[in-house]
Amino acid sequence: MKTKLVVSLAGLLLAAALPMLAHHSFAAEFDDTKKVTLKGSVAKVDWMNPHIWVYLDAKDETGKLVRWQCEGGPPNTLTRNGWTRDALKEGDQVTVDGFQAKDGTHTCNARSVTLPDGRKVFAGSADDNGPKARGEAAEK
C-alpha cells in the first residue's frame, strides 16, 4: 500500500494547483482570517460528493480532544489524480492546515493534509476564490 501511495504522490502535487472547489465559493462558508493547524488522529473519511470530508480528533489549547470536520476536494478530481479513499485510514496521525468556517463551528476547509513523514494526502481545495486562488500565501 505504501508504494502505491508514493506512486500517486506526483499526481497529488499537481492536484494542489488544480481547481478543486466549484460547488460553492470559499467566502460563502470559510473565513480566510481564521487559519487553523490541527494535529490529530483521523476518525473517519467521507469519500462522497460534492467534497470529501476528513474527521479528526485534535487537542485544543486546554488539551481537550475536539472532533473537527474538514472539507477537501471532490472525489472525482481526487480519483483522476490517483487517489483512493484508502489513502487515509482511521487512526492515521495527520496535520491539517486550513481555514475555519465563519460560523465558528469546528469545521474547516483543508488546504493540506500532511502525514507525519511529510507526505501530503488529498491536497486542498484551491481555486475556489479562497486564499490560494487569490494568490495569497496560505500561511499568512
Next chain:
Amino acid sequence: MGAAAPAYSQGRGPAGPKPPEGPAPRTPDGKPDLSGLWERPYTPDMSAFSRNQAPDPSLPDDPAPRPNPNAPAKKLLPFTPLGKAQWEAYDPAKGDYTGSCMPFGLTRSINSPDPLQIMQNPKYVGFLFEQNTWFHLARINGQHPKNITPTWFGDSIAKWDGDTLVVDTVGFNGRTRLDTIGHPHSAQMHVTEKYTRTDLGHIAYEMIIDDPVTYTKPWKNVRTFTLRPDWEIMEYSCEENNKDFFEGHIKATQNPNAPIGSK
C-alpha cells in the same frame, strides 16, 4: 493493478497524456464533430487570466494591487451603474445559490472545473456537464420560441458558421451568477458561444456576454478545451453529502425565487 487503482484509468491529472494529434474529425454530413470528453479551464473569475483561458483583451486592466504581482492584471468589466452596484453589494456569505446545489446556470456550468462531454447529431448538440450531473441541449438550426419560459440554463439554438458552431442562448431566469466570484447578470442576458474544433485534440472556445442591463457593451472570454480520451465522465451528486448546506455552514440564497437584484 491493485485494489487502489480505479476500475478504468482516469489519466494522470492535469499533466495528462499528450492530446491526440490529427485533423478535426467530421460527422457523416461533413460538419465538424465536437464529440468527446473535454477538459476545460476552470474559470471562477471571468475577468482574470488562468491557464488556457483569457478575459477580453479589449477591456482595460484593473489597476487594483494584485496579491500576486507576477500574475497578469485582471480586466475591468464594463459595468452599468446597476451592474456595478450589484457587484459591489455581492457577499457570498449571505447566500451562494450553488452551495445549496441549485443549478449553476449556463455560464457557471461552462466555467466549472469538471470535464464536459459533448455529443452531437445533425439536430442537436448535447452538453453533458460532470458538474452536478447536469445536461443542456442546443437545437441546431432551431428557433427561440416567441414566449420563452425563463430557465437556469436558458434556451439554446445553434448554427454552423463555416466550421464554427455558434450557440445562441436567451431566456435566463436571472437567478444565477456568471462565475464563482459572483459577477452579476440580468434575465435579459444574451450569451453567444463559439465552438471550433481546431484539431483532433482541441476546441477553441469563445463566450460573449451581452447584457445591456448589467454591462455597457458586450465582452468576451476565450478558452482552449483539451480532449481527454483517457478519462470517462463520472457521477457527481451535489446533494449526496452536502454537509456545508445540511449543517448550515452555508446559507441559502435569501430569496432563491427572485432574480438577482430584485427584492
